[in-house]
Amino acid sequence: MIHQITKAIDSVFGIKTVSAHCDVPCGIYDPSTMQVAALSVIRFIDQINELDGKELTLADHAKLARLVAEKETHAAKVKEEVRIVWGDYFKAAQFEACPGTNELVHSIMLAGSKCKQTIDRAAGEELLKLVNEFAVSFWKTKGVETFTATCPYPPALDVVYPKLG
Amino acid sequence: MLYIRRITGNSMYPTLRDGDYIWALRRLRGHYRQGDIVLVDHPKYAKIVKRIQSIDSNGLFWLTGDGIESVSSTEMGPINHRQILAKMFWHICPKDHKQ
Numbered sequence A: 001m002i003h004q005i006t007k008a009i010d011s012v013f014g015i016k017t018v019s020a021h022c023d024v025p026c027g028i029y030d031p032s033t034m035q036v037a038a039l040s041v042i043r044f045i046d047q048i049n050e051l052d053g054k055e056l057t058l059a060d061h062a063k064l065a066r067l068v069a070e071k072e073t074h075a076a077k078v079k080e081e082v083r084i085v086w087g088d089y090f091k092a093a094q095f096e097a098c099p100g101t102n103e104l105v106h107s108i109m110l111a112g113s114k115c116k117q118t119i120d121r122a123a124g125e126e127l128l129k130l131v132n133e134f135a136v137s138f139w140k141t142k143g144v145e146t147f148t149a150t151c152p153y154p155p156a157l158d159v160v161y162p163k164l165g
Numbered sequence B: 001m002l003y004i005r006r007i008t009g010n011s012m013y014p015t016l017r018d019g020d021y022i023w024a025l026r027r028l029r030g031h032y033r034q035g036d037i038v039l040v041d042h043p044k045y046a047k048i049v050k051r052i053q054s055i056d057s058n059g060l061f062w063l064t065g066d067g068i069e070s071v072s073s074t075e076m077g078p079i080n081h082r083q084i085l086a087k088m089f090w091h092i093c094p095k096d097h098k099q
Helices: A002-013 A032-050 A058-089 A092-097 A101-117 A121-141
Strands: A017-019 A146-150 A158-162 B002-008 B021-025 B037-042 B046-055 B061-064 B084-092
Touching: A002 B021, A002 B084, A032 A058, A032 A121, A032 A158, A058 A101, A058 A121, A092 A101, A092 A121, A101 A121, A121 A146, A121 A158, B002 B084, B021 B037, B037 B061
Parallel strands: A017 B002, A017 B046
Antiparallel strands: A146 A158, B002 B021, B021 B084, B037 B046, B037 B084, B046 B061
């Protein structure tokens, strides 16, 4: 009863929060999530551009709306994933091992935003290039070598992978 | 000073759960004891709620969480009394959370 009343007051006036989060970084960081998101951005740009010059049906308009929305969602996801690794994982030792990380991350933030604003494929490719650079840095901090290979699915672009096992 | 706060997270589980509310009051130095649940302005973790695990010979407070998910006392490090904002004196939780 008291909890319900307090909750109602909270919903109206907004009681401040205090954190009892687990506070334990899970320790699971992997740049693959941001790389896949960057590839998705390019794929959506390609699919959007495939509609160019076409007389669009209602179904095409619906598809275009979805493609634009997903492109922007995935560009934002790249930024979010990079921010987490940079903010939670990178500490003094990692910054020392990879000088220039702050500038690189800032460039990724700008490139991610640009991908939201445009349907220029070059913007997507630039985002992927920067994310790949970030992946190289990340794996370097783990003492893991990397290699570059073409991803086996559209948009079939170069991606940095860790040499594991 | 009186603080009314909503709990987010479960590092104080099962004592405090996500969505519970607490009332806490600022106390004078020397009135915080081992076992108290306190609001802390932590230099690394910002505003957190934890339990005082111990008070060392230098008067510094070591914190702990009741939940297994909580970061360790060592990782939180010692804090001084000025970083303790208040001591919890009332815990409001849904009926089915009561132990």
